[in-house]
Amino acid sequence: MKYKILLALFLFITVTIHSQRIENNPEFKNRNIVIDTTKTISKIVELDKVVKGFGPSGNRSIVIATRDLISKEELKGYPIMKNLPDSLTNVKEYLFILNDFQFYYQNYKQGVYSKDLFIKKAKGNRRKLEDTIYLTNKKVKNTISIVSGITSDNRIVYIVDSNNNNDYSDDELKSLLIDLRKQDDIINNSQFVDIEYFDGKTIKKDKQLISVSNQYRSKDLSFRFPQFRYGKVKLGNENYLILSESFSFNQSIYLVKDQPYFDKLDQKHNIYPSQYLNIDGYYVQYSKVSQNNDKIKLTISSNDSENKITPIANQVGMLAPKLSGINVLNDLKISLNEFKGKYVFLDFWSTSCAPCIKEFPYIKKAYDKFSRNEIEIIGIADIRGKIDIIEFIAKNNVTWPTINEEDSTTRMEGYNINSWPTTYLIDPTGKIIATNLRGKDLSNKLELLGVAKKD
Structure with missing residues (x-):
């Protein structure tokens, strides 16, 4: 009904x-x-x-760059901290940005950042400019400041600016615990930080729980939000x-x-x-x-x-969004639509992504093993820096069609790629049947599907 x-x-x-x-x-x-x-x-x-x-994501930790690695232009939007501990050596400062889009947008709107920097950061973080409707140009305290250092008795310690007043003098100095893994220990090592967020209408106050420990096999800091x-x-x-x-x-x-x-x-x-x-x-x-x-x-x-209605979406079980562009290997136009009736594996990768490049041998093995009459592979490359993409893919033995994501002829609306590598396996009817196949997953999947091998 x-x-x-x-x-x-x-x-x-x-x-x-x-x-x-x-x-x-x-x-x-x-x-x-x-x-x-x-x-x-x-x-x-x-x-x-x-x-x-x-x-739901499980026990995961996040590593960020220290302030000394941030550009001078970007540091203009960082809070100026007071009362850093002067008794410590090897002092390192961190700023964890909880909502990068809001942070760069508010600093742009308040004249701290240039429009070019905002757009650069939005692009680098795969943000859509049309989503600024979810942001406010007012200042939102959506960052957490942390400082670490070494005591005279060689202990690594840190301070979290828990009340977010840009002053460490009223915050607790804590010893850095090494290799925390159990949930109860991580929670007991956590502390709440006063933060703010925009709810679509007004700026609201909230508290964010953060746990600070060491990076895996390192003494630098990593952060969890249990x-x-x-x-x-x-x-x-x-x-x-x-x-x-x-x-x-x-x-x-x-x-x-x-x-x-x-x-x-x-x-x-x-x-x-x-x-x-x-x-x-x-x-x-x-x-x-x-x-x-x-x-x-x-x-x-x-x-x-x-x-x-079975719709178009970048999700398993749905029709794959349209994709087309120029194959950099031969300068010919290539379109997902022309491969209806075949399986198609889409590999979105970046020249700056080491895990992406590690996947190439596995993709190459599948490309050489299975028949072109039944499976095609298309790479969509995010090219960073002054890289000659032809030389880059030749060096990495990439022999399948590859599209430059930023080329003016490329059309890939609907995929909304925000991390690399991201992959999709599309069946002969145009539906996505698997995502994020890594390592031997692609070859194994094609074997299970009964895709014909080359003669």
Whole structure:
């Protein structure tokens, strides 16, 4: 019956606390989709429960550059810190930027950064300029300042500016703990920092939990954010958990069927802004609302038939977005559309990405092994610096068609690539059937699919 999904979709339910253990449910398959519709019904869902502990991404740490490695122009937007400890040697300062897009945008709007720098940073971080509608030109305290050094008795210590007042004199000096791995130890080593975020209308205050420890096999600092938020919603006939990391570079969420415990969740449950969920055959879109994901928006078309159309999206199970450009190997135009009836493997890579280059031998092996009548491979290169792409790919033995991402003829709207390598395997009907195949995964997948080998 028309709109039957709508009644269940927007039934918001309270939720009890969840821990960190899960058995993956094979009956649930997350699907993320894009549909084109002008008449929609939306509902704001609050992820208002905040929990200490590893979130859906699991135990992960992040490393950032020290201030001395940041350009003078960029340092103009960094806070000037007071009362750095003068009794320490080998002092290192860090600034963790929780929302880089907001940080560079507000500094640009306030005249601290040039427009060129803002655009450069937005491009480098794979941000869309049209998404500035989610930002404010007012100053938002969305950074965390940390300083470290060595004491006279050779201990590594650090200070976190927990009240975010740009002054270390009222903050605690703590010893750096080495190789923290257990969740309880990491949480006990954490501290809250006063921060701010923009909720789409006003600047709100919040607290961010941060844990400081050493890098793996190093004495430099790394950072964890052992905190996540969640809510519970009924979609169709099932109850689902919607989870978000307290720090998420892309403000993605995870959607899984309700369950009492979870550990690190499979990436197939990870949904990015503007992607869609497939709930009982209906397509529901996720959109971000606030910068800390305490609110999200779910949208469905008011036209029941539109909600069942197989759409175009950069997700498994959906039709692959269009892609075309000039093959740098022969200067001929190449288009994804011309390979309908074949499998196509898309490899988005960057010349600055070492893991991308390490994948080339595996891709080469698959390219040489399987028949061109059944599988084609296309590389889409992000070219950094003054690199001769022809020499670069020749040096790395790349023999498959390659497109320059920045060439004016390249069309790749809808893929929204924000990290490298990113790969898609597309079936002969044009649907994406796998993503992020690494190492031997591609050859193994093609073997399982029964793709013919070369004679």
